[in-house]
Amino acid sequence: MTTPHPPKVAGISPLAPAPAHTSAPAVPTPATAPETAPAAPSASAVSPAPPAPCTLVQDRLAGWVSDLTTLHELTERLARTADLDDALREVLRAGASLVGAGRGLVTLHGDGDAGHPVTVALGLGRADLGHIETIPHGHGQDHGEDHDPGSAAPGSYVRLLDDLPPVGDRSGTAHPDIPGEDDLDPRHREVAARLGYAASYAVPLESPASSPNTESNPPPAAGRIGAAVWLYDEPAEPTRRQRHLAGLYCGYATEHLARLLELTHARETVAALYEELLPTRLPRVPGVRLAVRHRPGPRGGGDWYDALPLPEGALGLAIGGITGSGPEAVAAVGRLRASLRAYAVMEGEDPVAVLSDLELLLRVTEPTRAATALFAYCEPAERKVVVAGAGHCSPLIIGPGRAEYVETSLSAPLGMLACWEAPSVDIAPEPGETLLFYSDGLLHRTGDTMDRAFTRLHSAAASVPRAARTDPDAIADHVLRTVLPEDASPADGEDVILLVAHFT
Structure with missing residues (x-):
């Protein structure tokens, strides 16, 4: 008889079956019965032994180690980028592998007079970005409702990023079935059909919550500097584990991108001064x-x-x-x-x-x-x-x-x-x-x-x-x-x- 497979845990490999030497409990016999060997129970009467608690712990530990290793490799690759465009493309590639998407785009908004929004795409051309920009504001809301401007990426002109969660929430926003969403703006469905994507998942590029301001632990100052969105060719939605990993990665990426933004702005200032001299x-x-x-x-x-x-x-x-x-x-x-x-x-x-x-x-x-x-x-x-x-x-x-x-x-x-x-x-x-x-x-x-x-x-x-x-x-x-x-x-x-x- 084939032992049924237990369900997956956190998307890792299935639990190991019960050890082979574990035997079924003996069937008690009446005292008056002759001392003969008990009859073997039928196959339908035997239920599989539950997995040992140590096996569950080992699988959970293996999943955590796998996740930490993946994040370590992706953040190391990001840390090696010294150019803003290269860093943005690396964020898109890493996020696509974490959430299982094939295409996406990321945009950084300018801070005051620091510059115009910077947008980099993965698997999308200039014409595709032009179509995306025609999506009306508040595409995730009903037409009669007021769109909350505080939930949008500040300075963003990419309408796919309009319905992000409020500042402080890095969980992201998913549209798992764009053609089937009744309350979605018709223009959004039209653009999705033209570009060939059926689902999206947007994550804000936001640093973690500030820690107490101490000399040894200064609070991060990046805040929300932009957002990234990944597109699926078929209706899909990232799992809870994928959302968690993407949020951790984007939190680290925000700090790196904020440093590169500041460095790029400083270089542009020096270059402008240089040209004036x-x-x-x-x-x-x-x-x-x-x-x-x-x-x-x-x-x-x-x-x-x-x-x-x-x-x-x-x-x-x-x-x-x-x-x-x-x-x-x-x-x-x-x-x-x-x-x-x-x-x-x-x-x-x-x-x-x-x-x-x-x-x-x-x-x-x-x-x-x-x-x-x-x-x-x-x-x-x-x-x-x-x-x-x-x-x-x-x-x-x-x-x-x-x-x-x-x-x-x-x-x-x-x-x-x-x-x-x-x-x-x-x-x-x-x-x-x-x-x-x-x-x-x-x-x-x-x-x-x-x-x-x-x-x-x-x-x-x-x-x-x-x-x-x-x-x-x-x-x-x-x-x-x-x-x-x-x-x-x-x-x-x-x-x-x-x-x-x-x-x-």
Whole structure:
């Protein structure tokens, strides 16, 4: 006879059957009956032995260990993400595996002026998100009832997240059978049928309840920062165990996402400040046309450039970098660039004097930093350029008959020696030739050694199409496309700057 299987516990494997050596109790016989062996009971009279209490405990412990192991693996994967979009996609993938769904989306609302809502989808395209956004507010309510705005994800424009539970309740909201729900908005059923999902489960991204405020246990400050919703292709609903695991995971994910949100907002602020410190527009000087390309690094690097008109139709071009990254480096860049502008106006005809003054200022105001710089004093009408460099990469000159690096003197960066001085170099560009100034981040982002990076940059400059050699913007775009691979990523937070000066 086949022993029936006991029910599952917490979705784990079924309980083990009763041990084989457990025998049925003996059937008592009358005292007058002859001492003979009792007849074996019929199969219908024997009931299966109940599972031993220790087996139930072992299965429950096994289920808890399995759940803890799953949460540990998923939270470890989330903790390794350092980018907000990557973290959101990881939350979607982990939540889909926990609740047994195939698709979903997550949205984070902006905090005040911190930015617009951020939405990332799993298995949904842009058009699908557009359809979801057309679902009216309060789709989970009757049309005659007022929708409670406090239950929605603040700042959310994704209508699937409108009927979340109130703040403090992380249990989530399920719609197990969207086509069969009579009180659901017809537009929601229409969108669900168009996109091919029949059930949904939404969970708020909310940190756990605050603990007592002590020095050793400060309360979390994330609160509710958004929500996630997962979609089922067939009518379904997560079990109580799945809801519990999803709530635990989303509580941890909220803290991680809140940190990344704060970091992203800080980086955007630094990047905006950085852009304001650099020239907002390039000057127009007869005889020369300018173009610039700037790709900032992820942490706000210390590279900078400048182009300023000087007396008597001259032009000053500068490019350089300062050690470090972040807000401190950005502030140092602002001070360095402002000082160079003043020195260029006073003694721009002598680039060596400009960099010498800059080096003295750097040692006094930024004693812990070093900087590279290159300054060029251009007289377009005279076809004359005087260049001095302090530890910076030599510029490139390209034209119909040549593509070569300018041989500037080898010198140390500013702030590295007790007294900096190096000779300048005179360049006489012909009409139609172009000077390329660039930051070392352009070379580093190639991923090659410096020798190969210089070779790649030279090949890119030499291969500029003939039709594009009179357009500095086209030259800059061609060089960047050729030098940087498509999957090039910022290296150590460095910026990429390419300053192009075409002499007409």
